[in-house]
Amino acid sequence: MKHIYILAFSLALVACGNSEKNKESVVEEAVNSNDIEITQSQFTSENMQLGTLEEQVFNEEIKTSGMIDVPPHNKASVSAFMGGYITKTPLLIGDKVRKGQLLVTLENPEFVEIQQQYLEVSEQLNYLKSEYNRQKTLFDEKITSEKNYLKAEGTYKSSLAQYNGLRKKLSMMNISAASVEQGKITSTVNLYATIDGFVTKVNVSNGTYVSPADVILEIVDTNHIHLELSVFEKDILKVNKGQKIRFKIPEASNETFEAEVHLVGTTIDEINRSVKVHAHIINEEQTNFIVGMFVEAHIITNSATSFALPKEAILELEDSFYALIIAKKENNTFHFKKIKLDLGAQNENYATILNADALKNKDILIKGGFILLNEGGE
Structure with missing residues (x-):
């Protein structure tokens, strides 16, 4: 039995050797x-x-990169017209909001002072208007002096300007001037959404003091997303409106998506010598992109079969x-x-x-x- 195993093993070695020689001969022949x-x-x-x-x-292509973005009118930064303390902030990042929906409520004693000033000026205005009309009539009939007439006119018009200014300020604070004239004075101000969209940033919590320079929260409307690409100066003359684009989101997917050049910038960034190219995504309703995603793109400048x-x-x-x-x-x-x-x-x-x-x-x-x-x- 031992001799049989040795013979079989020897035959196997010979067969392997012949196989390798056949392969080598084919390669040598190639x-x-x-x-x-x-x-x-x-x-x-x-x-x-x-x-x-x-x-x-x-395809002849230009390799570039950029990000998913939305037009400026699809973004809204919410700030207060006057400073105040946050008393109500019901929203979280990702919440969907509708135009006109309550976002936050602020409180400040200064809100009360402005309403008091408006109410005082409003009450005085009727008297000052009546006095101005009376002095005008007397002046026209040569009964009173021009000095008294001009004084009444100046006082009335000054108060009227103050009244209109305070009324506009109340409107910007979302406080009803008509309610104030009825004696309804409030110490709180509500801020409302100016666009439909999703909350992307919330920078405050209850009790936070915010000034007019502070961004309380941000809203982004994703109904129209697009690509914002940067093309180097050496390639920009090859880029034209209507050219096709293939792009990927390398950090999220290996899938390739399509877009089309919509606008080509007319100024060069002096730091990196690049030009902005705005592109519309094809079938954007079928995607689930998030604003700010990094993209790698190829702009197809020419095709040949x-x-x-x-x-x-x-x-x-x-x-x-x-x-x-x-x-x-x-x-x-x-x-x-x-x-x-x-x-x-x-x-x-x-x-x-x-x-x-x-x-x-x-x-x-x-x-x-x-x-x-x-x-x-x-």
């Missing part, structure tokens, strides 16, 4: 000869595949490129012929064949050719 023979069993075991030349679209081969079908031998075409098949053996290639434009998967006439209507080895090279390197 490098040194224009005619290569591959058996049917080799063809099948290595999952080789035949194909033909294909017409492919090759050419005959091409998959890169897997192109063999590189001694700094030259080749394809293998079937010369004939007989006795379960493929007879391949090497054709030297002149390569042109390339993309991720295909390469243009400039001497395509040599390959037209030919059966080409498009899969499995690299196995010959890999085996030769083992």
